[in-house]
Amino acid sequence: MNWDSLPMIGVAALLCWVFYAFAREKFSPDIVVGIAVAVLLVSSLLTPGDVLSVLSNSAPITIACMFILSAALERTGCVDALGKWLAKLGGGSPLRTLFSLMITALVLSTFINNTPVVAILTPVAVTLAAQVGSKASKLLIPLSYATILGGTMTMIGTSTNILVDGVAREAGMEPFGMFDIFLPGLIMAVIGIGFIMLVGHRLLPDRESLSKQLRPDQSRPFMTELLVPHDSPIINQTIADAKLNGDSGIQVLKIFRGDEELSTPVNTTLLSAGDRLVLHANMQNFMELRQNGLLTFNRDQAANFETISTRDVVLAEAIVGRNSRYSHRPMRDLNLTARYGMHVLAIHRHNENIQDNLDDFQLQFGDVMLVEGSPTQIRKFADNGDLISLNTVHERAYRRDKAPIAIAAVLAVMLLAAFSIMPIEGLAMIATAVVLATGCLDTEDAYKAIDWRILTIIFGMLAISIAMNKVGLVDTVVAQVMSLSPLLGPLFMLSFIYLLTSILTEVVSNNAVAVLLTPIAIGVAQQLGADPRPFVIAVMFAASASFATPIGYQTNTFVYSAGGYKFTDFMRIGVPMNLIMWATATLVIPWIWPLFPA
Numbered sequence: 001m002n003w004d005s006l007p008m009i010g011v012a013a014l015l016c017w018v019f020y021a022f023a024r025e026k027f028s029p030d031i032v033v034g035i036a037v038a039v040l041l042v043s044s045l046l047t048p049g050d051v052l053s054v055l056s057n058s059a060p061i062t063i064a065c066m067f068i069l070s071a072a073l074e075r076t077g078c079v080d081a082l083g084k085w086l087a088k089l090g091g092g093s094p095l096r097t098l099f100s101l102m103i104t105a106l107v108l109s110t111f112i113n114n115t116p117v118v119a120i121l122t123p124v125a126v127t128l129a130a131q132v133g134s135k136a137s138k139l140l141i142p143l144s145y146a147t148i149l150g151g152t153m154t155m156i157g158t159s160t161n162i163l164v165d166g167v168a169r170e171a172g173m174e175p176f177g178m179f180d181i182f183l184p185g186l187i188m189a190v191i192g193i194g195f196i197m198l199v200g201h202r203l204l205p206d207r208e209s210l211s212k213q214l215r216p217d218q219s220r221p222f223m224t225e226l227l228v229p230h231d232s233p234i235i236n237q238t239i240a241d242a243k244l245n246g247d248s249g250i251q252v253l254k255i256f257r258g259d260e261e262l263s264t265p266v267n268t269t270l271l272s273a274g275d276r277l278v279l280h281a282n283m284q285n286f287m288e289l290r291q292n293g294l295l296t297f298n299r300d301q302a303a304n305f306e307t308i309s310t311r312d313v314v315l316a317e318a319i320v321g322r323n324s325r326y327s328h329r330p331m332r333d334l335n336l337t338a339r340y341g342m343h344v345l346a347i348h349r350h351n352e353n354i355q356d357n358l359d360d361f362q363l364q365f366g367d368v369m370l371v372e373g374s375p376t377q378i379r380k381f382a383d384n385g386d387l388i389s390l391n392t393v394h395e396r397a398y399r400r401d402k403a404p405i406a407i408a409a410v411l412a413v414m415l416l417a418a419f420s421i422m423p424i425e426g427l428a429m430i431a432t433a434v435v436l437a438t439g440c441l442d443t444e445d446a447y448k449a450i451d452w453r454i455l456t457i458i459f460g461m462l463a464i465s466i467a468m469n470k471v472g473l474v475d476t477v478v479a480q481v482m483s484l485s486p487l488l489g490p491l492f493m494l495s496f497i498y499l500l501t502s503i504l505t506e507v508v509s510n511n512a513v514a515v516l517l518t519p520i521a522i523g524v525a526q527q528l529g530a531d532p533r534p535f536v537i538a539v540m541f542a543a544s545a546s547f548a549t550p551i552g553y554q555t556n557t558f559v560y561s562a563g564g565y566k567f568t569d570f571m572r573i574g575v576p577m578n579l580i581m582w583a584t585a586t587l588v589i590p591w592i593w594p595l596f597p598a
Contacts, residue, residue, distance in 0.1 A: 007471040008473050011473050018464070030453045030456040030460070033460030037051060040464070040467050046466065046470075054459050055459070057166050058169070060166075060458050062428050063163065067450045068441065068449050069410050069432060070449065071446065071448075071449030072409070075399055076440050077400045077403055078406060079108065094133070098138065099193075099197060101124075101143055105146035106153075107150065108121075108150065109151045110151070111410055112157075113159065117147050117150075118143060118555040118559065119558060122559060125140055126562070137204060137565060140562055141565070142204075148545070148547070148555060149192045152545075153181065153186055154182060154414065155177070156413065157185075158544055161181070163511055167465070179418055181540065181541075184585070188541070188584050191581075192577065192580070195577060195580055196577075203572045204569070205565065228275040228276075228277065229273070234271055236272070239265055239267050240267040251279065255275050255276070256275070256276040316371055316372075320365055324363070326363050326387070327363050330361065343373065344369050344371050348367065348368040348369075365554075366562075368562055405438050405440055406440045409431040409434050409440075413427045432446075457512060464516075465516060468519075469519065474519050478520055478524055481520070490596075494534060494535055495582070497538050498539075498586065501539050505542065506546055506549045508552075510546060517543075518536060522536060531597055541585055547578050549571070550565065550567060
């Protein structure tokens with residue numbers, strides 16, 4: 001055995017574990033990467049200096065700045081205005097609405113990060129679906145796909161583009177211009193949207209959202225607070241015996257007994273005189289129970305309960321946002337009822353409605369909560385926790401007077417970078433300082449806008465990439481791939497790089513795949529004597545081309561629960577979409593960037 005190859009075998013094994021851990025999802029990707037870097041440090045395959053050297057890469061800083069600029073456009077009402085324009089453009093036709101939604105998402109994601117675009121337009125899509133007599137499931141996957149396609153049209157459209165450019169610079173390549181990838185991106189976007197409009201929309205499911213699944217009668221729900229009088233016959237009865245366990249349509253949510261609060265009453269809880277019960281039911285349930293004599297609300301008729309207060313409430317669906325402070329914490333620790341005076345009725349994840357044993361349940365990005373409370377309470381709940389409310393009005397005041405500044409800042413970054421006035425990272429930092437100094441965005445909102453987990457993954461994967469180079473793993477992979485080139489040629493190698501990147505992106509982090517495969521693509525091109533740029537662009541496009549699963553790209557994850565989708569729904573439309581994009585990229589990329597320029 002060649003002992004000199006042990007470090008390379010060790011790094012390869014660690015890399016396999018990283019991919020396995022990403023796919024299994026037992027730990028979040030940032031934790032997985034952190035563990036891998038720690039192992040490399042302990043084994044001396046990386047030095048602390050190697051790890052700290054990744055901070056000199058300009059890509060993560062640029063990505064952080066673009067998150068802030070995207071948030072500034074949202075905060076100043078620019079995206080909201082486009083959403084209202086979109087609602088008028090739909091014109092009542094489901095297909096026309098679908099096309100308008102995708103074009104709007106495509107244009108927006110060309111200029112700002114695509115994940116915030118999906119977060120902002122998802123409630124718009126839900127509203128539009130109801131207006132045209134369609135279902136949100138017919139619009140949300142196309143919305144996600146359109147933002148993915150739009151993100152590949154400019155260097156700032158998605159963090160993946162910026163990251164691949166940064167890795168390519170580290171390898172000695174010239175930086176990409178702002179619109180270098182616009183033409184191939186536009187061609188692929190036209191073909192992708194054309195496929196969805198002609199064929200893809202027929203493959204989408206016609207499925208109800210969470211609130212409609214749980215409340216098919218759509219009767220208005222009520223939350224009522226009642227008192228158990230001292231002469232009530234239900235004293236010393238259990239909740240089940242009193243028919244308040246949910247089987248009758250009325251359910252006890254909470255009991256106040258003196259200074260004691262029973263926040264999770266069970267069927268065997270005994271009722272006592274003077275108990276104040278917080279009940280949930282809709283008006284139809286209340287009327288039926290009164291008619292059956294089980295409950296009477298008229299005090300003159302020796303009622304079992306005396307009504308203390310009744311307030312009309314609404315149901316709303318709220319998606320857990322990318323940076324929500326509620327995520328990865330047990331529900332019991334959130335204490336939402338005490339803080340906001342509202343209730344979480346159910347949680348939807350991966351086509352499962354979770355209504356029991358919520359105390360130990362930990363929320364994740366993309367989960368949909370069915371909550372009940374007043375509109376004011378729900379708005380406060382969503383704002384404080386970085387949630388996106390799908391069907392309640394978000395009344396946070398936009399800073400519309402600052403909109404021209406935010407728009408000018410983003411346009412300045414694009415145009416000045418296009419004319420090479422200054423590198424994009426410098427322009428992004430200046431634009432970020434401008435939107436913060438002029439009040440387009442508060443400092444607190446700016447910190448919330450940055451996806452720190454993505455940055456952690458990027459820094460960690462850059463460190464792992466250094467280890468791959470140190471032990472010769474990149475050169476070995478390139479040599480193995482090159483063994484196919486005499487038989488199949490450079491065009492096949494380009495196509496193979498795209499396909500490999502696309503497949504890996506479906507199951508692990510797209511940014512991680514981009515970091516790992518960009519050096520390999522450059523090495524393959526150099527061994528062929530070809531121009532590395534088309535190979536790098538293939539990685540850039542393919543790392544974003546995640547259509548077949550809901551876990552490969554954040555925008556897919558976001559709409560997964562919101563649309564009530566199943567995993568197979570993405571495969572049904574996404575696999576053909578992937579194959580079409582693969583064939584298109586194989587033809588378009590070398591046409592625009594010849595593999596062997598004259």
